[in-house]
Amino acid sequence: MGQRREPRRTQAFDGELGAAVARAQEGDEAAFAVAYRIVQPGLLGYLRGLVGGDAEDVASDAWLEIARDLGRFKGDGAGFRGWTATIARHRALDHLRRQRVRPRASALEQDALELPGTHSTHDQALESISTERALEMVRGLPRDQAEAVLLRVVVGLDGPAAARVLGKRPGAVRTAAHRGLRRLARQLGVDGGTGRGVMEDGSRALGESK
Secondary structure, rough: OOOOOOOOOOOHHHHHHHHHHHHOOOHHHHHHHEEEEEEHHHHHHHHHHHHHHHHHHHHHHHHHHHHHHHHOOOOHHHHHHHHHHHHHHHHHHHHHHHOOOOOOOOOOOOOOOOOOOOHHHHHHHHHHHOOOOHHHHHHOOOOOOOOHHHHHHHHHHHHHHHHHHHHHHHHHHHHHHHHHHHHHHHHOEOOOOOOOOOOOOOOHHHHHOO
């Protein structure tokens, strides 16, 4: 596989995030609010991909733990993003166990068809994962692929950080993310001229909204 572009929307804020976390650890409540505003959108998207409509409640539980254990965190902005994702994942798994609910099995899970495609197609699918509708599509992937895509694309973690959250080897996470994006590219379709996601009904909303 060739190199794929790293998520940019989240990584651009990691310097500001690291500074905010450092101040928050010194008791600056306003700085904690800044860290929350930076991290929460991606974290909530990740949780929506895992627990659907219960994401807000699970996120609240996760942030209570994050606030409680903030003093134990050591690292930079990117590290904080990974640390919070790990906590959120644990709370989501606890929730799923309590509810005896798992992310829906993919209709494509038994489909081993390997479709030819370029890396740019995968990138275009990756850039389209931004709406509730797209998150529902991600939830339809096999669990390992869904989590890998969510952590890489929605939370904005790099490969090694995503692997640490999942407790897997980076190569396994890269493979899962690649397979998940390939399946999403097939479902989304691609407008080759613009790179916008195109749904089966012709809608381009996935590529146009964030």
